[in-house]
Amino acid sequence: MLSPIFLSLRIATIATVFSLIFGILMAYLLNKRNIPGKSIWETLLILPMILPPSVTGYILLIAFGKRGFIGKFLLETFGVQVVFTWVGAVIASFIVSLPLMYQNVKTAFISTDPIYEKAAETLGSSELKKFMTITIPLAWPGIISGIVLSFARAIGEFGATLMIAGNIPGKTQTIPTAIYFAVESGNDELANKLVIIMTVFSFALILGLNAWLKGKNYIGRLYEHLFQY
Amino acid sequence: MSTYFNIKKKLDHFTLNIEYGFESGVLVILGESGAGKTTLLNCISGLLTPDQGRVEIGGTVVFDSEENINVPTRLRNIGYLFQNYALFPNMSVEDNIYYGIKNKKEYKDREKRKELLSYSEYIMKTFGIYHLRKKYPKHISGGEKQRVALSRAIVTKPRLLLLDEPFSALDEDTKQVIYNEFTLFKQLFNIPTILITHNKRECELFADHMIVIKNGKLSS
Numbered sequence: 001m002l003s004p005i006f007l008s009l010r011i012a013t014i015a016t017v018f019s020l021i022f023g024i025l026m027a028y029l030l031n032k033r034n035i036p037g038k039s040i041w042e043t044l045l046i047l048p049m050i051l052p053p054s055v056t057g058y059i060l061l062i063a064f065g066k067r068g069f070i071g072k073f074l075l076e077t078f079g080v081q082v083v084f085t086w087v088g089a090v091i092a093s094f095i096v097s098l099p100l101m102y103q104n105v106k107t108a109f110i111s112t113d114p115i116y117e118k119a120a121e122t123l124g125s126s127e128l129k130k131f132m133t134i135t136i137p138l139a140w141p142g143i144i145s146g147i148v149l150s151f152a153r154a155i156g157e158f159g160a161t162l163m164i165a166g167n168i169p170g171k172t173q174t175i176p177t178a179i180y181f182a183v184e185s186g187n188d189e190l191a192n193k194l195v196i197i198m199t200v201f202s203f204a205l206i207l208g209l210n211a212w213l214k215g216k217n218y219i220g221r222l223y224e225h226l227f228q229y
Numbered sequence: 230m231s232t233y234f235n236i237k238k239k240l241d242h243f244t245l246n247i248e249y250g251f252e253s254g255v256l257v258i259l260g261e262s263g264a265g266k267t268t269l270l271n272c273i274s275g276l277l278t279p280d281q282g283r284v285e286i287g288g289t290v291v292f293d294s295e296e297n298i299n300v301p302t303r304l305r306n307i308g309y310l311f312q313n314y315a316l317f318p319n320m321s322v323e324d325n326i327y328y329g330i331k332n333k334k335e336y337k338d339r340e341k342r343k344e345l346l347s348y349s350e351y352i353m354k355t356f357g358i359y360h361l362r363k364k365y366p367k368h369i370s371g372g373e374k375q376r377v378a379l380s381r382a383i384v385t386k387p388r389l390l391l392l393d394e395p396f397s398a399l400d401e402d403t404k405q406v407i408y409n410e411f412t413l414f415k416q417l418f419n420i421p422t423i424l425i426t427h428n429k430r431e432c433e434l435f436a437d438h439m440i441v442i443k444n445g446k447l448s449s
Binding site (some may be wrong): 113115116118119120121122123124126129133134137140155 | 246260274275301302303304305306308309311313315317318319328329332333381382385
């Protein structure tokens with residue numbers, strides 16, 4: 001029973017790290033820089049959130065399959081096979097969790113008053129330093145909720161993962177696919193256990209996020225109370 | 230002429246078209262809101278690019294549309310005090326003030342770093358904000374924010390100081406105190422300064438030179 005749990009955690013963690021990097025990068029390029037074809041890029045990024053997971057999975061299967069243009073390249077250059085491996089599951093989770101990360105970071109970026117970045121420029125700050133010291137810290141709450149929601153989405157990913165990675169116990173079987181196949185084969189006990197774990201985990205994650213976001217205010221108020229008066 | 234600007238920029242309702250130059254002291258630009266004052270400052274600082282014209286700061290050309298010169302804001306060596314101060318909310322008072330000097334090349338040199346830091350301390354003490362250095366912007370008063378913002382703008386030893394309605398967010402009592410401080414500041418630091426305001430009294434108090442703008446043009 002433990003192997004799908006560990007595998008799910010590993011896949012979701014790696015997918016979230018990639019989502020974080022690409023989500024921030026894309027939110028920066030598309031909202032802070034004038035990139036041509038902005039709306040096309042943005043639509044492509046968001047698309048996996050709207051498409052049925054089976055469609056996303058099928059597209060990934062074609063692209064990353066042995067004869068697909070990316071799959072062929074990866075296999076011939078690095079000897080990496082994506083389809084029916086846990087790497088495929090990471091790619092599926094990454095693609096479906098990226099829109100959530102992007103949306104959260106984007107909202108945080110555009111809701112920050114641009115005056116702070118302008119002030120940093122007048123103080124001689126380089127583009128990179130401005131980004132690291134002003135843009136990112138001021139967008140922090142949005143980035144945190146992006147991480148949590150992407151992770152939750154990645155760990156719950158089922159459809160696209162099943163299409164590209166399959167359901168190989170100990171190799172590509174994650175919690176959601178394990179539940180599906182446990183129910184199908186009449187193993188209710190395993191299904192129940194995994195469902196409880198999944199539900200409790202997701203509940204704790206969202207509860208923790210809300211507490212953290214509110215807690216920031218509590219700490220802020222405590223600070224005010226202690227040091228101002 | 231240490232400071233000179235000739236700026237043409239098309240805006241929504243009118244075209245900004247202003248030319249002026251001065252050697253030292255405070256130039257007060259008086260005008261109603263919406264006259265193009267902030268746009269003018271943004272063009273001088275490089276935050277906005279004029280359609281046409283030329284800007285010189287400290288005797289150096291930083292913008293010239295004909296010669297295709299456009300020095301980015303960060304290299305123009307200016308101090309800019311924004312209307313709402315724009316203190317970084319994620320940094321303490323001292324980190325706000327050190328932000329500009331940390332961007333300087335000299336900061337990497339140990340000896341010069343000491344000099345820069347002690348100069349910052351001197352500025353903080355001069356403006357009476359040294360005791361606030363560990364506090365965050367949201368925990369200090371409006372007048373204190375104004376002093377921090379002015380300290381942050383001048384600590385880098387700018388060649389030109391731009392002040393966008395620096396007193397408008399203050400209540401009347403604080404304003405009087407800050408006016409007196411600013412008069413002292415003028416004598417002490419003697420940085421060429423452009424101050425924009427819609428308040429005639431500030432003009433009388435601080436102006437060595439004065440221009441009035443209306444609908445983007447000089448008006449007499």
